[in-house]
Amino acid sequence: QKExxxxxxxxxxxxxxxxxxxxxxxxxxxxxxxxxxxYSRKGPELLMYTYSSGNKEDGRFTAQxxxxxxxxxxxxxxxxxxxxxxxxxxxxxxxxxxxGTGTRLTIIP
Amino acid sequence: GAVVSQHPxxxxxxxGTSVKIECRSLDFQATTMFWYRQFPKQxxxxxxxxxxxxxATYEQGVEKDKFLINxxxxxxxxxxxxxxxxxxxxxxxxxxxxGGFVNEQYFGPGTRLTVT
Numbered sequence: 001q002k003e004x005x006x007x008x009x010x011x012x013x014x015x016x017x018x019x020x021x022x023x024x025x026x027x028x029x030x031x032x033x034x035x036x037x038x039y040s041r042k043g044p045e046l047l048m049y050t051y052s053s054g055n056k057e058d059g060r061f062t063a064q065x066x067x068x069x070x071x072x073x074x075x076x077x078x079x080x081x082x083x084x085x086x087x088x089x090x091x092x093x094x095x096x097x098x099x100g101t102g103t104r105l106t107i108i109p
Numbered sequence: 110g111a112v113v114s115q116h117p118x119x120x121x122x123x124x125g126t127s128v129k130i131e132c133r134s135l136d137f138q139a140t141t142m143f144w145y146r147q148f149p150k151q152x153x154x155x156x157x158x159x160x161x162x163x164x165a166t167y168e169q170g171v172e173k174d175k176f177l178i179n180x181x182x183x184x185x186x187x188x189x190x191x192x193x194x195x196x197x198x199x200x201x202x203x204x205x206x207x208g209g210f211v212n213e214q215y216f217g218p219g220t221r222l223t224v225t
Contacts, residue, residue, distance in 0.1 A: 008150060036216075043113070043202050043216030044153070088152065095141070097214065099152040 003027045006089055006100030014108050019076040023089035023100045026070065030091035030098070033065050035074045038086045038102065047074070047087075079107045112136055113205050115217035122193055123225055130188045130220045132203030138183035139205035143214065144176075147200040159186045193224040 006023045013019055021035075032051055036044035048063045050056045050072075056063045064073040072091075076083055086102040112135040122128045132142055141160050145153040157178050159165045165178035175197075177189040186205075190197055202219040 004152075006152075041200075041219065041221070043115075043204070043218045045216070046214065095158065096155060097143075097153075098155075101150070101152045 001026055003098050004089065004091055004100045007103055008101050010104040010106060012106045012108055013079060015079060015081060017079050017107075019074075019079050019083070019105060019107075021074040021076075021087050021089075021103050021105070023072050023091075024070055025072070025091055027091070027093070027098075028070070029093045032092040033063070033072050034090040034092070034097070035061075035063055036088045036090060036099075038088060040086075044088055081107045081109050083107050111207055111213070111215045113139075113203065113215050113217040115201075115203055115220050117220060118218060119221045119223075121223045121225060124194055125192055127189055127191045128193055128222060130190075130201055130203075130222075132186045132188070132205070132217055134184045134205045134207070134215075137205075137207045139186075139207060140183065141206045142180060142186040143204045143206075144178060144186070144188050145202045145204065147202060147219075149200075153202060156188075190222065193222070195224045198222055198224045 004025045034049040035047045038044040050063050053067045060077045062075040084106045086104045088102040089100040090097045114133045116131045144156045147153045156171045157165045157167045159178050159180040161180045167173045180186040204214045204216040
């Protein structure tokens with residue numbers, strides 16, 4: 001079993017819709033939870049990170065962590081075509097990041 | 110701020126040759142840099158952690174003699190793939206940490222290596 005599971009998609013939604021991206025994990029030692037956005041043939045870009053269970057909001061993005069269920073989510077409101085990318089969740093123990101496989105998202109104009 | 114560059118962005122080499130990839134932090138000093146490998150439609154896999162002035166720490170299953178890492182300064186780390194083979198073809202990405210806060214890990218744009 002992988003430490004971090006993420007549905008690779010692809011996921012296509014119409015512009016303006018709310019997008020929900022999710023990851024599950026098995027390692028209770030994970031302390032920090034991140035979401036990265038990666039455009040094709042580019043390096044990942046950090047969107048958000050959270051530490052505790054609950055919600056964290058940044059503009060159109062909301063990260064949600066449920067440690068009891070070992071489940072994290074990223075919500076994108078008012079999705080735009082420029083949001084089309086691969087979204088990777090990542091989780092940290094000490095200095096090491098463990099990534100999900102990424103979900104390929106396409107926002108249809 | 111916090112820009113990380115990689116050079117080259119794309120390289121094609123023949124089997125058996127070696128290739129060097131550079132990772133630079135352009136506007137900050139990075140005490141720690143990480144090297145990842147990413148296969149198509151797969152996740153980033155950490156290869157090694159590189160600290161300035163010390164030997165790199167390799168992840169299990171990564172051959173240290175094949176993937177040579179040098180972190181000679183606070184702004185430069187290099188990855189040399191020695192005696193490359195077609196199975197080494199992949200997307201190699203580095204990242205750098207600023208201020209010792211690992212959550213603020215900034216990634217380079219990646220290097221596409223193709224071994225023929």
